Amino acid sequence: MNNARKVLWLALIVLLTAALSGCGGSGQAQKVKIGEVTRSVFYAPQYVALEKGFFKEEGLDVELQTTAGGDKTMTALLSGAIDVALVGAETSIYVYQQGSEDPVINFAQLTQTDGTFLVARDAGEFDWEKLKGSVFLGQRKGGMPQMAGEFTLRKHGIDPHQDLELIQNVDFANITAAFVSGTGQFVQLFEPQASIVEKEGKGHVVASFGTESGRLPYTVFMTKQSYMKDRPEVVQKFTNAVHKAQLWVQAHTPEGIAETVAPYFKDTDMDILVSSIKRYKEQGSYAETPALSEDSWNNLLDVMESAGELNERVDVGELVDNSFADKAVNSVK
Structure with missing residues (x-):
């Protein structure tokens, strides 16, 4: 009888230990x-x-x-x-x-x-000089998309605040819709928005800011x-x-x-x-x-x-x- 009780107690201890280890520590x-x-x-x-x-x-x-x-x-x-x-x-x-x-x-x-692409409203051969005098729908000031975009423009001899009209007051979620509805001649878009705009025939991807701005x-x-x-x-x-x-x-x-x-x-x-x-x-x-x-x-x-x-x-x-x-x-x- 005593041996049976000992076996029972040992079994209960093993079960309790397993339960505790499952409730915390490395098991959780x-x-x-x-x-x-x-x-x-x-x-x-x-x-x-x-x-x-x-x-x-x-x-x-x-x-x-x-x-x-x-x-x-x-x-x-x-x-x-x-x-x-x-x-x-x-x-x-x-x-x-x-x-x-x-x-x-x-x-x-x-x-x-960078994960954005330059999308042009009009088809045709692209040259960075075409951005001069254009309306550019950009990203939020101080954010990486906008900074990488401006960095790329300057690399191509374009002052983003002097050589074009830069629009930055459109919320991120509404940039694509604003472009599709007629705002801007160029826009800076992430995927999948860039591909969607292309598929709908509303614009054309002409350059990659990711490629242009480097690692x-x-x-x-x-x-x-x-x-x-x-x-x-x-x-x-x-x-x-x-x-x-x-x-x-x-x-x-x-x-x-x-x-x-x-x-x-x-x-x-x-x-x-x-x-x-x-x-x-x-x-x-x-x-x-x-x-x-x-x-x-x-x-x-x-x-x-x-x-x-x-x-x-x-x-x-x-x-x-x-x-x-x-x-x-x-x-x-």
Whole structure:
């Protein structure tokens, strides 16, 4: 009888231990909230990481929300409403310039070029000189799309504030509609909007700002320095999942990628998704590694300086931590 009781007690202890380990510790997925600056096919590797279960493989329970705009995304990050932001690296510099005691650190790059295209209303042979004297429907002042656009225009001898009429008072979500309705002779658009405008015969893609402006840490996963210090294992797992997705995207066709990310773009035709992803793949917009290079960071500073948005140059080591990216590249194959 005593032996039977001992066996029963041992069985109860084993069951209780298993239950406790399942309720916490390594057995429980760690929650991470991402705020993306917008929903865009430009961020295809992020949706691949979610759809293919790469975050889950790393033991993370990721919740994605669209925070609509760089300022709102950064406010959500700084307030603790989200843990990780997917936004342009320039936002971390803006926070740094304001003297933040808890700076925002870039730890995993997702896109490495500008994602916009120059769309002309009229067909015909294109020359940058045609922009002089035109009405140009641009992007928000201080944002990376507009700064990369102005940087490109200056490279071609065009002063964006003197040589053309620059419109910047249209909300991001309404830029395409404004162009289609007749505003501007040229417009700067992301995909899939550029492909949609072409398909509808309302405009023609004539140049890529991504190709023209060079390598940039354009869209980056970042978090507060305090979060990084408190949860380094979470940041590492997150970066591992991002790199898995990057490798997957590099190894698959635009068609395969489009099929995978389609649930995030239910209102977009498959042929438009394929066309958009193909353009981004061909110009190397999707980063092959989560690490940010010093050259691309310095190019970002040049772009911001040219736009008059940089108070002082910030060394890459101040706001970039590549240690997680380096470990991911060495461990994920």
